[in-house]
Amino acid sequence: MPDPNTLDFYKAYVVNTTDYLTAExxxxxxxxxxxxxxxxxxxxxxxxLYALLYSTYSExxxxxxxxxxxxxxxKYIDEILKQASIQEKWYKTIxxxxxxxxxxxxxxxxxxxxxxxxxxxxxxxxxxSIIRNKIAHGQITVALNSKNTALNIDLTTKIDNLDVVYIxxxxxxxxxxxxxxxxxxxxxxxAHYNYYYSKFQELESFISKxxxxxLSSKKNTKSMSKTVIR
Numbered sequence: 127m128p129d130p131n132t133l134d135f136y137k138a139y140v141v142n143t144t145d146y147l148t149a150e151x152x153x154x155x156x157x158x159x160x161x162x163x164x165x166x167x168x169x170x171x172x173x174x175l176y177a178l179l180y181s182t183y184s185e186x187x188x189x190x191x192x193x194x195x196x197x198x199x200x201k202y203i204d205e206i207l208k209q210a211s212i213q214e215k216w217y218k219t220i221x222x223x224x225x226x227x228x229x230x231x232x233x234x235x236x237x238x239x240x241x242x243x244x245x246x247x248x249x250x251x252x253x254x255s256i257i258r259n260k261i262a263h264g265q266i267t268v269a270l271n272s273k274n275t276a277l278n279i280d281l282t283t284k285i286d287n288l289d290v291v292y293i294x295x296x297x298x299x300x301x302x303x304x305x306x307x308x309x310x311x312x313x314x315x316x317a318h319y320n321y322y323y324s325k326f327q328e329l330e331s332f333i334s335k336x337x338x339x340x341l342s343s344k345k346n347t348k349s350m351s352k353t354v355i356r
Contacts, residue, residue, distance in 0.1 A: 129200040132193055139190035146183035150297060153179060157290050161341075161350055173290045174266055180296050181258030184251055185212075191304050192219060197311040198226075213252045217244055223310040239322070243303070246329070250299040257284055291339045298336075302329040 153176050160168040192203055202222050209215045224240045260269045260281055269281035306329065309321040344350060 132200070132203075133195065136190065136193040136195065139186055139193060142186045143183065143190050146179065146186055149179055150176075150183065154290075154294065158350070161290075161345060169290070173288050173293070174261055174285070176290060176293045177254070177288055178258055178261050180293050180300075181255050181262075183297070184255070184300055187300060187304050188215070188219075191308055191311070194308055194312060197308070198222065212255050213248065216247045216251055219307065220244055220247070223307050227310045239326075242326070243306070246299065246303060246333070250296055250303070254293075254296055257281065257288070260285065289341050291341055291344050295333075295336050295339065298332060299329065302332065 153172060157169060157172045157176065159165075160172060192198060192206055198206075206215055206218045206222065209218050220240055220243050260278075265281075265285075267282070267285065269278040269285060270276065271278045302325065306322060306325045309316075309325065313321070
């Protein structure tokens with residue numbers, strides 16, 4: 127398990143992660159109101175802030191996950207944190223989580239499950255972080271290349287096309303993914319049969335059913351047709 131001295135850090139990330147989710151609810155209310163009132167400028171600005179909020183929430187929930195009590199030994203936490211990028215940190219976490227689980231299992235399917243989670247991490251954690259980095263470094267509308275020597279047209283287009291419903295999906299995928307890995311870390315002897323399979327099915331089901339959700343489809347939902355009460 128983590129060094130006892132890190133317990134306060136874990137508790138801090140619990141508070142931070144909870145507050146990020148509170149902020150997510152509040153900003154989503156603002157966005158929904160902007161959609162109903164057809165306030166395009168408000169929607170555009172709030173969507174970019176929503177994207178930034180998601181990535182900062184993702185960082186906080188990741189730290190809470192790896193510091194969870196009765197989870198990783200401190201040497202594994204140190205190994206994760208010394209990785210150079212978000213992608214490498216997540217991949218190392220998954221590998222170590224399954225390594226811990228594997229001591230209680232003789233299943234040969236472990237590599238496949240690890241690959242499945244890494245695929246989801248790449249698409250829903252790593253790729254969105256690239257846009258977040260641009261927004262966080264002053265490029266809220268027009269993006270530059272990594273060396274700041276030229277405009278990055280591709281990323282500028284992605285920022286311009288940010289979809290609030292897509293970001294909402296990122297939050298949901300992240301929460302479900304975190305739950306799966308926390309089970310593997312905290313209860314490796316029970317995680318597979320009691321938790322992993324059903325939770326992973328739930329995650330894949332959500333990804334599948336929500337893959338075509340977007341702002342246009344949201345505008346056509348019944349909730350968006352309700353009159354805003356002032």
